[in-house]
Each structure stands twice: as structure tokens, then as C-alpha cells.
Amino acid sequence: MGNMSALWAWITLAAVVATSVIVVEGGRRLLAGHRMSSRWPGAGRVARRCTAPAFVFAVVVSASTAMPYRLLPEGADGPVRQAVRIAAIGATTWLVLRITYALTDPPLARLMRIEGERNRRARRARTQMMLLRRIAAMVIVVLAVGAALFTFPGVRAVGAGVLASAGVAGLVVGIAARPTLGNLLAGLQLAFSDALRLDDVVVVQGQWGRVEELTLSYVVVCLWDDRRLILPVSHFTEQPFENWTRHSSRVLGSVDLHVDWTVPIEELRTELYAMLRDHPLWDRREWVLQAVDVLPNGLVQLRAMMSAADSASAWDLRCDVREHLVAHIRSAHPEALPRFRTGSGGSLEQTPDGPSDGSSDESEAGDGTGDRIGDGAAPPRDGPVRAEPLRRA
Numbered sequence: 507m508g509n510m511s512a513l514w515a516w517i518t519l520a521a522v523v524a525t526s527v528i529v530v531e532g533g534r535r536l537l538a539g540h541r542m543s544s545r546w547p548g549a550g551r552v553a554r555r556c557t558a559p560a561f562v563f564a565v566v567v568s569a570s571t572a573m574p575y576r577l578l579p580e581g582a583d584g585p586v587r588q589a590v591r592i593a594a595i596g597a598t599t600w601l602v603l604r605i606t607y608a609l610t611d612p613p614l615a616r617l618m619r620i621e622g623e624r625n626r627r628a629r630r631a632r633t634q635m636m637l638l639r640r641i642a643a644m645v646i647v648v649l650a651v652g653a654a655l656f657t658f659p660g661v662r663a664v665g666a667g668v669l670a671s672a673g674v675a676g677l678v679v680g681i682a683a684r685p686t687l688g689n690l691l692a693g694l695q696l697a698f699s700d701a702l703r704l705d706d707v708v709v710v711q712g713q714w715g716r717v718e719e720l721t722l723s724y725v726v727v728c729l730w731d732d733r734r735l736i737l738p739v740s741h742f743t744e745q746p747f748e749n750w751t752r753h754s755s756r757v758l759g760s761v762d763l764h765v766d767w768t769v770p771i772e773e774l775r776t777e778l779y780a781m782l783r784d785h786p787l788w789d790r791r792e793w794v795l796q797a798v799d800v801l802p803n804g805l806v807q808l809r810a811m812m813s814a815a816d817s818a819s820a821w822d823l824r825c826d827v828r829e830h831l832v833a834h835i836r837s838a839h840p841e842a843l844p845r846f847r848t849g850s851g852g853s854l855e856q857t858p859d860g861p862s863d864g865s866s867d868e869s870e871a872g873d874g875t876g877d878r879i880g881d882g883a884a885p886p887r888d889g890p891v892r893a894e895p896l897r898r899a
Contacts, residue, residue: 515574522572526564534560555608559601566590566597591657599650603643610639629703633720636704637693640722692739693722702742702749707817709748710737714817750817756789758813759820761828762798764805765835769842771797771808774831778810781830787823789815805844 537553570590578586617632696702702725706717710727713735719726725742727735750757775795782788791813799807810827814820835842 512574512577515577519569519572519574522568523565526568527561530557530560530564551612552605552608556601556604559597559604563594563597563601566593570594588657592654595650595654595657599646602646606639606642606646610635629705630700633696633703634698637720637722641694644722692743693720696720696739696742700752706752707750709750710735710742710745756791756813756815757817757820758792758811759824761810761824761831763808763810763828763831763835764801764844765808766842766845767804767806768839769806769808769835770839771795773839774808774834777834778827778831781827782812785823785826787814787819787826789813789819 534553534557538550570593573586573590576583614632614635617628617635702708702717702720704717704720708715708717708727713727713729715727715729715735717725718728718734721739723739725737725739727737729735778795779793782793793810793812795808795810797806798809801807810831812820812823812827814823
């Protein structure tokens with residue numbers, strides 16, 4: 507009679523586990539079916555991503571409910587109960603994390619596809635959503651680990667002692683975790699103050715790049731030459747940095763030329779506008795050509811400025827403008843090529859290389875607008891000298 511009772515107990519356990527698996531499989535087929543997926547595409551996606559943890563959760567919970575602990579060998583009851591509890595906590599945590607990620611991935615993907623004027627708000631929302639998701643995942647995992655540890659009687663006793671001296675323990679933990687907590691608060695501050703977002707163009711530590719990843723502990727900046735600059739989040743709240751796309755991605759690019767006094771500035775100004783008018787990268791906002799300085803070596807410094815939709819377009823536009831102006835001066839006004847005054851009698855010495863490009867004398871951002879020939883240093887701090895307002899198209 508005892509053997510039959512034990513057999514039925516194990517059969518009941520198997521039946522309960524099998525029933526739970528069948529129920530989960532039925533729910534998966536229902537949610538991922540053609541009719542349901544066509545009406546609610548997100549339901550099928552969530553069901554497919556949560557299949558594995560859902561099966562594990564169903565098996566563990568059903569086994570924990572129907573397990574005939576009294577039939578286990580002597581001394582095995584306690585360890586089995588302990589293992590089942592920990593497995594249930596782990597399966598629940600896995601399932602909750604999968605559901606959280608499955609529900610938040612589609613809106614994150616949609617935010618990545620938004621372009622134009624709404625892109626800035628989309629990047630802000632995406633940054634905040636990703637940080638909140640990471641915080642939620644971290645809290646869930648910490649709670650799960652704490653719940654698993656508190657299933658051990660010895661840990662429960664230690665926990666009671668810690669709670670009794672919560673003030674001292676909190677002080678010790680706060681001091682030990684100060685860098686981690688500081689980065690966590692810094693990440694939240696960056697995300698919700700709108701100071702930094704994913705895909706923002708920044709100049710940090712003299713390097714130009716885009717924010718590729720923003721986590722609770724570090725920020726990854728993809729530099730213009732595909733290197734990665736990894737900085738702690740707290741760096742962006744404690745040190746100054748340049749954000750070129752905080753309000754808009756539009757930027758101004760500049761080209762400097764060093765030429766002789768005989769250069770026809772008005773004609774160059776007309777030539778520049780004719781070139782910009784037909785160039786697809788000029789956004790038709792602003793442009794100007796000015797003589798900004800007379801250098802100690804006797805050359806005149808010309809600066810052409812033009813606007814572009816973003817930093818990458820500004821870089822290409824600057825290169826095209828520089829090439830066009832150099833070619834025009836060479837062909838139409840060779841007498842304006844750089845000449846250095848070498849004697850008191852007014853003798854001239856002409857350089858063989860044509861107009862000198864002043865961009866090599868100034869440290870510009872190695873970006874889209876700055877340069878890909880240097881080390882990515884920031885633009886001149888004094889900025890462009892404007893003798894007159896920028897001309898608008």
C-alpha cells in the first residue's frame with residue numbers, strides 16, 4: 507500500500523509538471539499565432555523571447571508545489587527544499603528580466619529610426635529609457651540575490667544583526683560604495699538634465715566623437731577615427747565638455763587661407779557663394795568670407811565660413827570649399843599666391859606651393875567640422891573673428 511501511495515505521488519508530480527509545460531506551450535502558440543501576431547505584433551515577439559524562462563519557471567514552480575518531500579531519503583528534505591526555493595527565485599528573476607527587455611526593445615528600436623527635427627527628443631527619450639531599464643534590472647537582480655541568500659538560516663541570523671545596527675552598516679556601505687553610487691547618480695543626472703544623450707556629438711578631453719553607449723558607470727565615445735574613449739559617467743558632471751548637438755545638429759565650418767595682399771577678396775566672395783549655391787551639403791542658412799587678420803609674415807588671412815546640417819556634412823563641405831578656392835586662386839589669380847617679404851627694399855619671394863591653408867596652424871576639432879588630419883583637438887577657443895554678420899541665403 508505504501509509503495510502504491512509513493513508511486514501515485516511521483517505520478518502526480520510528473521502530471522503537474524507536464525500540465526504546466528503544456529499550459530505554457532499553449533499560451534506561447536496562442537500569442538505567437540498568425541492571427542494574434544497580425545493584430546498585436548508585440549505579443550508574439552514577447553512570447554518568443556520569454557519562452558525559455560517561462561518553461562523553466564513553470565517546471566520549477568509546479569515541481570515545488572507537487573514535490574512529495576516526505577518520500578525523499580532521510581536528510582534530503584532540507585537541501586531539496588532549499589534548492590527548489592533558489593531555483594524558483596532564479597527562474598522568476600529570469601522571466602521578469604526577459605519580459606522587461608521584450609517590452610522595452612520595440613519602443614527603443616522605433617526611437618532609433620526617428621530622423622529630422624524630432625531626432626533630438628527621440629535620443630533623449632531613448633537615453634532615459636535605457637538607463638531606467640538598467641536600473642530596474644540591477645534592482646531586480648539585487649533583490650533576487652538577497653532573497654536567495656535569506657533562504658539560508660545562517661544568513662538570516664546575520665541579516666537580523668545587520669538590521670539591528672543599520673546605521674553603522676549603512677555608513678560603512680555608503681563609504682565603500684561611494685564611487686558606484688556617484689556614477690549612478692551622475693548617470694541619472696545626465697539623462698534627465700538633457701546634458702548628454704546617445705549619438706550626441708561631443709568634444710571631450712580634446713577628442714571629437716559621438717556618444718555610442720551610456721551606462722550607469724561609464725560612457726563610450728566613438729572617436730572620429732573609430733577609436734573608443736571610455737570615461738566614467740562622473741567625468742561628464744565634474745569636468746567641462748562640448749556638446750555640439752544639444753539643441754541642434756547644425757554647425758558652422760570654417761576654412762582659413764593665407765594669401766598675398768593682391769588677392770581680390772570681393773571676387774573670391776562671389777566665387778564662394780556661387781560654389782555654395784550649387785553644393786548639396788550647404789544648408790543655405792549662413793555663409794561669409796572675411797579678411798580676419800594680417801599675419802607677421804606679411805600674408806593676409808582669409809576665413810570662409812559656411813553652415814551645414816551636421817558635423818559630418820560640414821567636414822566634407824569644408825574640404826570641398828578649400829579645394830575650390832585654392833584651385834580658383836591658382837588658375838585665375840596666380841599673383842595672389844603667398845609671397846613673403848624678405849628685405850627692406852621690398853623684394854618678394856613666392857612660395858611654390860600655392861595658397862597656404864591656415865587650418866594647419868590652428869587646432870580644430872577632429873570631427874566632421876574640424877579635421878581628420880590632427881589628433882582631434884578642440885577648435886580654437888577664441889573662435890572665428892567676424893568683421894561683419896554672416897550672410898544668409
